[in-house]
Amino acid sequence: NAGVMQNPRHLVRRRGQEARLRCSPMKGHSHVYWYRQLPEEGLKFMVYLQKENIIDESGMPKERFSAEFPKEGPSILRIQQVVRGDSAAYFCASSPRTRGGETQYFGPGTRLLVL
Amino acid sequence: GNSVTQMEGPVTLSEEAFLTINCTYTATGYPSLFWYVQYPGEGLQLLLKATKADDKGSNKGFEATYRKETTSFHLEKGSVQVSDSAVYFCALIMNRDDKIIFGKGTRLHILP
Numbered sequence: 001n002a003g004v005m006q007n008p009r010h011l012v013r014r015r016g017q018e019a020r021l022r023c024s025p026m027k028g029h030s031h032v033y034w035y036r037q038l039p040e041e042g043l044k045f046m047v048y049l050q051k052e053n054i055i056d057e058s059g060m061p062k063e064r065f066s067a068e069f070p071k072e073g074p075s076i077l078r079i080q081q082v083v084r085g086d087s088a089a090y091f092c093a094s095s096p097r098t099r100g101g102e103t104q105y106f107g108p109g110t111r112l113l114v115l
Numbered sequence: 116g117n118s119v120t121q122m123e124g125p126v127t128l129s130e131e132a133f134l135t136i137n138c139t140y141t142a143t144g145y146p147s148l149f150w151y152v153q154y155p156g157e158g159l160q161l162l163l164k165a166t167k168a169d170d171k172g173s174n175k176g177f178e179a180t181y182r183k184e185t186t187s188f189h190l191e192k193g194s195v196q197v198s199d200s201a202v203y204f205c206a207l208i209m210n211r212d213d214k215i216i217f218g219k220g221t222r223l224h225i226l227p
Contacts, residue, residue, distance in 0.1 A: 006158075033213065042119075042204055042217035043159070056213055091158055097213075103149070104208075104215060108158040 004094050004107035005074075012113045019079040019086070021110045025094030032075040033104055034067060037089040049075060082114045117142045121205045121218035128195055129226050136190040136221050138179075138205035146207035148172075148181055148188040149215070153202045162190075162203070197225045 005024040013019050025032050031050055035043040048056040049069035060067070064082075069075040079086055089111045093104035121138040128134060140146065147166045151159040163172030168183035177192045188205060205218040 004158075031213075033215075035215075035217075040219075042219045043215070044217075045214035048213040059214070093215075102208075103147075103161060103164060105161065106151070106159040 004092055004105055006090075006092050006107035006110050008110060009108060010111050010113070012115065013082050014115050015083055016081050019082050019112055019114075021077040021079075021090050021092075021112070022074040023077070023092030023094075023107060024074045025092075026105055029094035029096050029105075031095050031097040032069050033093045033095070034075075034077050035091045035093065037091060037109075039088070043091060046077075079112075082112075084114045087112055087114045117146070117207065117209065117216050119205050119207055119216055119218040121203075121221055123219070124202075124222035125224055126221060127224040127226065130197055131194045132225075134190070134192040134195045134199075134223070136203055136205075136223070138188045138190065138218060140186050140188065140205075140207050142186075142207060142209065144209055145183075146209050148179070149206045149208070150177070150179055150188070150190050151204040151206060151217075153204065153220070155201070159204065195223075195225050197227050199223060200225045 033048050034046040037043045045059040047067045064080045066078045089109045091109045093106045095102045095104045118141045149164045150162040152162045163174040165172040165181035171180045179190045202220045202222045204220045206215050208215045
């Protein structure tokens, strides 16, 4: 299966802990996007990355959140010192991107619960 | 700014009923339009898309037509099944942009 892979699928953290979410894009895709879905809401864009570069992080909270997409390995969304309001589903998407506006293909998501 | 508005749910229908989920958009240019579907506990799957005015996207019996004059992209299906129960998201992306803008989603329940 060459789809977008995310792990873990479910993650439970206590307030103040760190959460690390991983995303492997579809084969042949070099562009990764992270979105957050709050309960009963649509998805909101967080960040767009290419290998070793953050292209657009306009949707990222200013503190505690960071993302990377290293040359080797998956993209990582990192949330430090989690709070209850971080509880949400985090989805990763990927695209081949040649000029922008392409279809993005989504992974199954990581559902984060902060106790 | 650019935005998507879709009808609020939940929508409850009987099996074999006709389905319409309304979606309208606001955009400063000419976006591509999408419908994504999210089954319980799963991620989003692309259902269909249209990239320019008057295009019709279709898949699995669902259809939506890109209407520039009414800035709409309503989702329709002639005869729904229980397995269509899910949350449906209308979305847009602007050309040369990198972020998809989603509506809030419409939850659909199909009763046997």
